[in-house]
Amino acid sequence: METFFTTSDKIQHIIKSFNLTKTLFVSSIIIGEAHTGKKSLARYLFPDTPLVSGENQEEVKAALENHDELIITDFEKLSNQNSLDFTNKRIIATANYMGNPQLIDTLFAFIYTMPPLKDRPDDIEYLKKLFIKEACSTLIIDKKEIDTDAIATNLTSNTESLKKSVYMHLMKHSLNATEIESILYEYLLKHLDGNDGYREFLGLYEKPLIKAGLKKFGSQLQLSQVLGINRNTLRKKIHEHNID
Amino acid sequence: MNTTSINFESFVEWDTNPFILFNNQEKILYLNNAAELLFGYVSKKELYDIAISYAPQSFGYKTTSLSLSYDSFSFHAITVGYENEEQISIRLYYTPRIKHTEKLETTKFITTDINILLEANIALFKTKNQNPLTLLTDQDLPPFKIDQNNFSKLLRKVLDTFRSSDSINISLKLLIGQHVIIDNKKEAIVQLSIQANGRYADTDNEIHNFAAQSHIKCILQEHSIKLEIPLIQE
Numbered sequence: 001m002e003t004f005f006t007t008s009d010k011i012q013h014i015i016k017s018f019n020l021t022k023t024l025f026v027s028s029i030i031i032g033e034a035h036t037g038k039k040s041l042a043r044y045l046f047p048d049t050p051l052v053s054g055e056n057q058e059e060v061k062a063a064l065e066n067h068d069e070l071i072i073t074d075f076e077k078l079s080n081q082n083s084l085d086f087t088n089k090r091i092i093a094t095a096n097y098m099g100n101p102q103l104i105d106t107l108f109a110f111i112y113t114m115p116p117l118k119d120r121p122d123d124i125e126y127l128k129k130l131f132i133k134e135a136c137s138t139l140i141i142d143k144k145e146i147d148t149d150a151i152a153t154n155l156t157s158n159t160e161s162l163k164k165s166v167y168m169h170l171m172k173h174s175l176n177a178t179e180i181e182s183i184l185y186e187y188l189l190k191h192l193d194g195n196d197g198y199r200e201f202l203g204l205y206e207k208p209l210i211k212a213g214l215k216k217f218g219s220q221l222q223l224s225q226v227l228g229i230n231r232n233t234l235r236k237k238i239h240e241h242n243i244d
Numbered sequence: 245m246n247t248t249s250i251n252f253e254s255f256v257e258w259d260t261n262p263f264i265l266f267n268n269q270e271k272i273l274y275l276n277n278a279a280e281l282l283f284g285y286v287s288k289k290e291l292y293d294i295a296i297s298y299a300p301q302s303f304g305y306k307t308t309s310l311s312l313s314y315d316s317f318s319f320h321a322i323t324v325g326y327e328n329e330e331q332i333s334i335r336l337y338y339t340p341r342i343k344h345t346e347k348l349e350t351t352k353f354i355t356t357d358i359n360i361l362l363e364a365n366i367a368l369f370k371t372k373n374q375n376p377l378t379l380l381t382d383q384d385l386p387p388f389k390i391d392q393n394n395f396s397k398l399l400r401k402v403l404d405t406f407r408s409s410d411s412i413n414i415s416l417k418l419l420i421g422q423h424v425i426i427d428n429k430k431e432a433i434v435q436l437s438i439q440a441n442g443r444y445a446d447t448d449n450e451i452h453n454f455a456a457q458s459h460i461k462c463i464l465q466e467h468s469i470k471l472e473i474p475l476i477q478e
Contacts, residue, residue, distance in 0.1 A: 010371045017367035020360050024392045086393065087352060109396030110368055 004037070004044035005130075007122040011041070014112045018045045018092075025068070027091040027107060029075060031098055032114025035158035038094040041114070042071050046092060054078040054095075064089070075099075081107065117158040127159060131166040139167075141174045207241045210234070214243070265333045266292055273331065282336070285314040295334040298324045312336065316463050316470060353389035353476065358434065361392065362416060365399040373407050380415040385434060389476040391458055398454035401447050402438060402469050409440030424474050426459055432475040439468040 006012065018028065022045070030038045043051070052063045054074040061080075063070050068089050072078070075095040081103055091108075098104055104111060117124055128151070136143045154165040175183070188201060213223040220238070224231040256263050262279035266272060270292045275283070300306035305325030312319040320339040326332040359381055366379065406412050419433040448464050455462040461472040 013367045013371040017364045017371070020364035020367065021396075024356065024360065024364075025354060026393050026396050088354070088393075106397075109393045109400065110364070111400070112368065112371060 004041055005123065005126050006037075006120065007126075008115055008120045010113075010115050011120075014041070014114075015045065017110060017112070021110065022046075025088045025090050026109045027086040027089070027093070028110035028112065029093040029095060029104060029108045030112045030114050031095050031104075033116045033158055034096050035160040036114045036116055037159065038114050039071075039073050042073075042092050042094055046071060049090075049092070054093075116155075117162065118155045124153060124155070124162070127162060128153065128166065131163050132170070135167050135170045139170055139174060141170055146170065146173065203241055206237060207243065210238060210241065210243055261335060261337050263333065263335045264291060264295075265331055266295060268330055268332070282314065282317060285317060291334060294322065295324050295332050298322060298334075299326060299332060300324065303327055311339075316472070352391045352394070354392055355387045355477075356390050356392055356395075357387045358385060358390065358416065358473070359383065361390075361396055361399065362414070362436070365396060365403055366414070368400065369403045375406070375409060375412055377412045378414065380413070382417050385416065385418060386475070386477065388434075389478075390473070394454060394457055395460075398451065398458070398460070398471070401451050401454060402471070405443040405445065405447060405451075405469065406438060406440050407444065409442055412438060412440045414438050418475070419472065422472075424459075424461075424472070426474055426476065429478075431477075434473045434475050436471040436473065437468065438470075442467055443469070 004015075006015075014030070021028065030041065032038055042049075046069070049069050049071050050063060050067050051071040051073065052059050054060060054072055054077040057078060057080055060072055060078060063072075064084065070089065070091055072091065072093040075081075075093040076097055076099045078084075081100070084107065086107060093108070095104075117127075128148070132143070132146065132148060132151070135141070136146070151169045152165050154161040184204065187204075192201065194200065209227075210223070213226060214220070217223045217226055220234055221231060224234045227234065257276045259276055260278055262282045263274075263276045264272060264279045265274040270289065272288060294312075298306065298308050298310075303326060305323055307321055307323040309321045310319075312322070318339045319336040321337040323335045323337075324332065362379070362381065366377065369377075415437050417435055417437075419435045422433045423430045424433055425431070443466070445464070451462055451464065451469070455471065459474055463470040463472070
């Protein structure tokens with residue numbers, strides 16, 4: 001069975017409440033930011049329950065007629081919320097936001113709020129490790145080569161941005177020169193245009209070169225020696241690319 | 245008919261409305277059965293003071309409409325009377341139980357262990373609040389029929405009124421010897437009582453509405469809410 005990892009007290013209480021009402025015919029809704037695990041939680045608690053998305057109104061209507069137990073995701077997208085009848089049904093809905101609070105209040109007996117990932121530090125660590133493991137296997141990277149602490153933890157859109165930042169980091173650190181060339185090739189193929197292309201796209205190479213050089217060697221004098229160019233030329237280029 | 249030969253005392257004794265006779269020293273000279281029950285919830289002094297305040301100006305009897313409530317006892321009128329300087333009597337009239345006009349939709353009712361619903365609602369409450377909370381429940385309560393969804397909404401509303409309260413005490417018990425008639429059937433009553441140092445009253449109307457839908461009597465007070473739930477088994 002799929003597991004749902006969390007150390008958050010709030011979510012533990014949600015799970016407890018759901019486990020108690022599992023056999024009862026009550027309507028529940030989990031409301032919280034996108035990508036906080038609402039759907040995974042519903043699936044974990046009700047693995048065999050049919051699932052429909054609020055994006056498809058007709059499908060929800062039909063499912064309500066045919067099933068006594070139903071998971072409705074994206075509930076906020078349903079436009080006919082006030083015509084729904086949940087009498088003697090076990091409904092588990094998820095929504096990214098409340099929408100009409102009064103309507104939610106009359107439709108649902110149990111209204112849960114899913115805490116955002118930033119309020120669940122232990123869950124962040126767990127998910128980060130999980131994503132790293134997953135990414136390493138997908139991208140065929142040796143896990144030992146990775147400095148996991150260096151991976152930025154971007155939580156702006158919860159698990160989605162966290163996952164993205166893990167994958168991006170691993171991609172960036174595992175590319176060889178040929179792969180970088182081919183990325184540039186694809187990029188230029190798409191964007192190259194106009195009459196000043198050479199100067200315009202040179203930055204793609206020069207900017208990271210100078211930035212990395214400054215970070216690595218500290219002073220402009222030393223960097224100009226490493227790069228084998230004149231100090232004044234380097235300074236001009238720093239100015240040109242607005243590098244601090 | 246010669247009424248003087250009939251002794252009326254036992255009629256008063258067994259009246260369901262409380263009757264008390266005081267002397268002018270605030271001492272109780274007589275009280276009927278119903279009054280005895282009431283004294284579990286109100287002091288002698290308070291009732292004596294009420295009797296004095298509402299007494300007619302001269303000898304005789306006066307009935308006043310007012311609204312009085314002590315715990316789950318509520319009264320809509322009193323009669324105060326005296327025939328001499330030494331004794332004064334007060335009789336309190338129970339407010340009739342509100343008769344539920346809408347018929348119970350028993351098709352929606354499912355046999356339920358109320359303890360589960362209560363615990364699930366407490367878990368929901370704990371996702372939002374950290375208030376200390378005690379629960380005293382009767383695990384031997386038999387499962388009974390209830391509209392699970394409606395009752396859950398009612399519980400959520402009720403608990404929400406205690407969102408800022410300290411030391412919330414919840415108890416669930418069978419009210420021994422009390423019954424309610426629903427569809428010509430006598431049903432036992434389960435009482436859910438929630439007490440704290442205070443509560444919000446902003447959703448009291450909604451609580452009344454949800455309770456009425458399930459024929460639950462609710463007693464909303466400053467520090468507590470009591471729900472009297474009919475224990476319907478068939």
